Amino acid sequence: MSKKILIVDLFAGPGGLGEGFSSFTCAGDRPFKLATSVEKDPKAHRTLTLRAFFRQFDQVPEEYYEYVRAGDPSLREELFRQFRSESDAAVEETLGGPSTLGDKEDDKRIFSRIRAALENHEGPKVVIGGPPCQAYSVVGRARNKGIEGYTLENDGRARLYREYLEVLNEVEPEVFVMENVRGILSAKVNGQLIFDQILKDLKKPFKSVGRSKGSEYEIFSLVSPLPQADVLDNRAYTSSSDFLIKAEKYGIPQTRHRVILLGVKRGLLIREPEILDPSPNICLTTADVIGDLPRLRSGLTKIENTPESWQGNLHDAANAIRRMLEELNERLSLPDGFPLNGSGASLVSQGGNFVPFDAKMGGFAFPDESLRKWFWDDRIGGFLNHSARGHMPSDIYRYLFASSFAQLNDGASPTSRDFHPDLKPKHKNWTSGKFVDRFKVQARNRTPSTITSHIAKDGHYFIHYDPAQCRSLTVREAARIQTFPDNYFFEGNRTEQYSQVGNAVPPLLANKIAQIVYGILN
Template sequence: MSNDIILRKLERLQTSAKPRVLDLFAGCGGLSLGFEAAGFEIRGAVEFDPEAAKSHGINFHNGAEEHSTPIDITKTSPTELCSQLELGTVSDAFDVVIGGPPCQAFARVGRSKLREIEEHPEAFIHDPRAQLYKKYLEYVDAFQPLAVLMENVPDILNHGGQNIAEETCEVLEAKGYICGYTLLNAAFYGVPQMRERMFLIAYRKEISSEVSFPKPTNWLVLPPGYEGSRSVALKTLRGRLDATHSYIEPPAALDDLPSVVTAKDALGDLPEINARELLATGAISRGARRFDTPVDYSTKKASAYADLMRNWPGHEAPTDGIRDHVIRFLPRDYELFSRMSQGDQYPEAYAHAVNMFKERLAAVQTNGKKLIEGTAEYKALWDSIVPPYDASKFPNKWRKMWDNQPARTLMAHLGKDGYSHIHYDSKQARTISVREAARLQSFPDGFRFSGTMNPAFKQIGNAVPPLLAKALAMHMMKTLKNKEKGASDES
């Protein structure tokens, strides 16, 4: 790696110039939004999904075609990317690379294989899952960033017996970086969602002699499912300390910090959508949900969090209202949602549905009509009320949110159904809207999602929460702007 290039980038950062970011596997831009808010320049992105790529272009480059076009990283070289985005010389194009290959990219790519990728670039040409990781390293080599941020699911710490984060650090350290990784939960950083992810930071050795992570700003006791999975992951690591020298303990959340942002803090000011009323009046039906009808905000008082979502600098709420506050058409289940209690999951929902069926059957019998079990009419009534899944096999398929807690993790599966996030308000009796999902991820109300409802849900579920990304980006900015090279950042 050229020392002249590194020195030029360092000298540039000692001025008022913003660090220039390349977001790989960018999605719609959760990481980009956090880095933009922390004072970085989002200069380019690589994203394969057409709708997500278009969203990124809309929100960070005013919809410019060259920034809104999907890019296949396996077929696009760094030189080609710079040419497409008109960025000039490859080595001078970016100061920071963020993002992370999908976890499938690491399957069966062992430690020795990771180390051999550069020496034998064609060795894994027939393993497409290795290609994403290989291209990621190719991009780091070509752009010679001063810093790298990678994000992935916690399982990457034990992916088929491999600790991919540790192995990635080994590769980056061989390239002249100092590297560290940890687990962070978004709820500790002001996000109304308990989302656990692995984050890895690397700096050029000319920048810093150590890696640290931002301290939490909010406090909560993680529920058993989250604390348990974190404990298992960390126990595995601590049992292999000789092979995990780059692991850093998550910064502690102290109980004197402000309490976490709750689902009600995040959603309580948004206009109510009473699904049963919409169904009764025919105002909701099957079909694609488009974002072409603005909805005025309710008159409810906005929480401090909701106010931030409305007034995020550069992504302020539209003056004519929000356009993506739309929900799924689930006529069978609206009444069932109203009966569920906060925290109920699928077994409880199924039990409620069976009781509803018994009530309806009794009403039919009272009116003098006999429905006999096993007949087509009996089955049709059952199917119109009771969901088809075995309650013993799908305990976590549904969940009604608590209003006084952060939401559970939003997944890309939201693009297929929203049963994992049923609104806490029984009056509204529905799953969350697109805008509510965005609020739970900490996307501001002025952030626009390309496409219709299902693609938007998928983009949101795949994203890194922007507020967590901002906390990481602000922490990294302090290190990058530190005038004494190699001094550690204690904040």
């Protein structure tokens, strides 16, 4: 009989929540075991299965590292064939292929796997996951307003939390964790706040899916203590925002604000659960988490993509930007050679699937040893998924201006009104105010912005702070900000990798939540 705490991971993406729970350790033991991970996107599922394979080993074989360094999808089958029992376990955990909750045929496979995993299990069970959030997000709702006939109540994505309820009713876990965007707090259906209904449904999932009996749950915040903590039967949070986690306050290098609900089976608790421990003395900056990564030149589109062409374009851009900065603000005092000071001329590599570690770069940028241990794996010998995307020459001018501006203004990015007329994009409504922060620098000395799936479409909101590199963030840099360990390999092409990273829950935050869940169950 298994004594592990079994995890059912729904809407898993590339596995951020699952990674945080499965990597949690207590006295040298890893008490959480992923029984089932459900994901419908083929490329995210491919990443998910590879990570499930990684977790099967106490000592990960060298063949895994050879595969991720090579980045050749055709070698994956050979890797799995060499370690058949481990790969079979990984494939079983991830259901043998992409699966969609709510699809009748897929549901048969999903629920069959869940029942099989629970059949001989005597220990606690936990359900984790976040239903897709596009229908609830502020940006998504703004876009949907422009769709003729659109209503939130008819958006299938807005109903996916009902599938989450079905699984809760099936598993009847001791604890569940549900994550979503902050927009869910203000979204309405038929004039009523949907969040109030979600809380009601989660307290009695069986009733919400039309059953007559089942487990009931108490819903807790992970960051706000209850006002009446000593009165177990009379507890109420004062505001729905009590459920909002601002990740940067808890040692996560990102201003990511998400709603995360902690559900505990009624009757299990004898006291209020712990909450996340704020980290007032740890305010991680962009340089803290990506400063050690190899410096890369951006690629070029529209013109020949060679180091020589890039250097010539950058030289011309540097001279133009210097004049523009002086023209825009005579008070700026530009140092000699600013912004490049000759450093850009040596950059010839765009990076790639694997970039070897360069000992000449010196030590690591991590501010403390625990963070270094979380990210670093010296068996890789370098960095994975570290490839710079290509940019149009006109955007390279804009990126160089934006990063130079931020360097001169204590990390502040330029707004649309700060752009020189020669740099303004040819958008009809550029001056309307809608593009006020269209070009955003992830400043060296500030906490990075939220990594979102939009990074897959363009890099304008994720500009590297180093003017000499003149590019947007790579997948690995975005993954660092999302706190994925360096040995976490993202499958698919670069656009698909960006989407996976942007849609994920930061594993380090999930790891901190796992500690609270473990405390409840012990």
